[in-house]
Amino acid sequence: MPKGLDPTGVILADKPAGPSSFSIVARVRSRTGAKTGHAGTLDPFATGLLILLSGRATSLQDRFMKLDKRYVTEVDLRGRTATGDPEGEVLDEHEPPADAELERALAGLRGEVELSIPAASAVKIQGERAYRLHRQGVVVEMPTRVMRVHELELVSYTDGIARLDLLVGSGTYVRALADALGGHCAMLRRVEIGPFRVEEADELRVLPLEEALPRLAEIR
The missing domain is CATH 3.30.2350.10 (Pseudouridine synthase)
Incomplete structure (x- = not known):
């Protein structure tokens, strides 16, 4: 698989108060070596759920950004x-x-x-x-x-x-x-964020797209 596209999937993070959302993205990217993006940031003072997209999942950013x-x-x-x-x-x-x-x-x-x-x-x-x-x-x-x-x-x-x-x-x-x-x-x-809850957050787990995408379909 081309460099930067593995692992591919969704990562749920629980951001603490203080660091920027981009610093969380950078931390995950540094650990996995994969292309990593986000599906909506939080202000530094705010806490809670961030959806990070890894590898080929970054092409689905718009789909995740539109979630309630x-x-x-x-x-x-x-x-x-x-x-x-x-x-x-x-x-x-x-x-x-x-x-x-x-x-x-x-x-x-x-x-x-x-x-x-x-x-x-x-x-x-x-x-x-x-x-x-x-x-x-x-x-x-x-x-x-x-x-x-x-x-x-x-x-x-x-x-x-x-x-x-x-x-x-x-x-x-x-x-x-x-x-x-x-x-x-x-x-x-x-x-x-949509069907994803902060209680599920685990930066070390990459949720495969075949598991994440059906959850999006359930909320329509």
Whole structure:
């Protein structure tokens, strides 16, 4: 088999907080020696499931990228930040909403919603990644995107921190949803991508395509 195409398959990783998704990809590539890609990244502060594609599976990236994703997040509703996460500059601080006000706000975010893409994102603005412009202090008007929120449930709400469980479509930024609620993501963990769960994560295991692809068909 040509160099870089073995092993071929899907690798599920549980990313910790801190390292970038690309560093996880590089670590796996270094160990296997195979061409390795991803099917959607996580911000450095976030944790949870990454789907890595190895060898010939990299040609199927679009198919995996389109899968719905489930997250658990804690949104700090006492203030907004420039990046929508705990690493950004604090833009404002305020009293958190009352329970009934929060429920109304959540109702308005279910379904299809058009929101601004966060400044610290990988979207390209005039050929440059938005997060690079943000780090340079360049202020740009971020484009909006229609995001799909299939499920959005309030798990708990204490001292201005709302814990949410949500299922969203591809291309949805949870940080944008947090910002729309008047807060920022204090914690974000991806627990599912399509039929794959974070509990299955094992960087040392390569799931063969003949095992992974039928699982995609099951969710249609």
